[in-house]
Amino acid sequence: MRKTFTRRDSLKLMGSAVVGSQLVGGAQPLAAHVHGAPAGERVGARAVGRSETRVDEDLRGIFVILSTPYTETGAVHYEDLAFQVEWLDRAGAHGLVWPQNSSDYPRLTTAEIKRGMEVLTRANRGRSLTLVLGVQQDSTPEMVELATFAEGLEPDMMIAMPPKVGDSLEDYREYYHALARVTARPIMIQTSPNRPGIEFKTDFIKELADAYPNLGYVKE
Secondary structure (H helix, E strand, O other), X not given: OOOOOOHHHHHHHHHHHHHHHHHOOOOOOOEEOOOOOOOOOOEEOEOOOOOOOOOOHXXXXXXXXXXXXXXXXXXXXXXXXXXXXXHHHHHOOOEEEEOOHHHOHHHOOHHHHHHHHHHHHHHHOOOOOEEEEEOOOOOHHHHHHHHHHXXXXXXXXXXXXXXXXXXXXXXXXXXXXXXXXXXXXXXXXXXXXXXXXXXXXXXXXXXXXXXXXXXXXXXX
């Protein structure tokens, strides 16, 4: 049974997310220190591949994963989903991400995800918020189909959790390589949840970034 969120519930959740992002790690949300960088210098959270050292200034700051609001009947409340974009813009967030685990992603149908992506794309037009669309799916073919749809909406970035049907790092490699062939946009690799016995190690992440530099962003 789905949990129903009212607009007030969604605002409370988003408020907590924004405040938490500002408090955790001081004033360095979504930032990481890179070996060899001057003391005090902050750069975006990415695993740099090949000889690339540029940091995209548009991909820094507070990126909030949106909650998925529902109507009393359990349908996705797309009007309230769009309202979150306006609220985050006024609150000073730098980017929005949808749909991921905390967006109730596992319960959403592909049709609901696609419509939500369209709604958020329209709601974000003319704003400075960075739009990150989640394109993870259970298998590589399903992910490619959704990522191709998302590419048509021209988001600033995509994010993908590992495939649920992957049984090895080779399956993960095929999955993320396929995504990088769909889009040249920055792609954030979410390293969890993993299949039992499969571990995302730094060397593997760097290998992906070496093969496709746009795969050089990481969410643990």
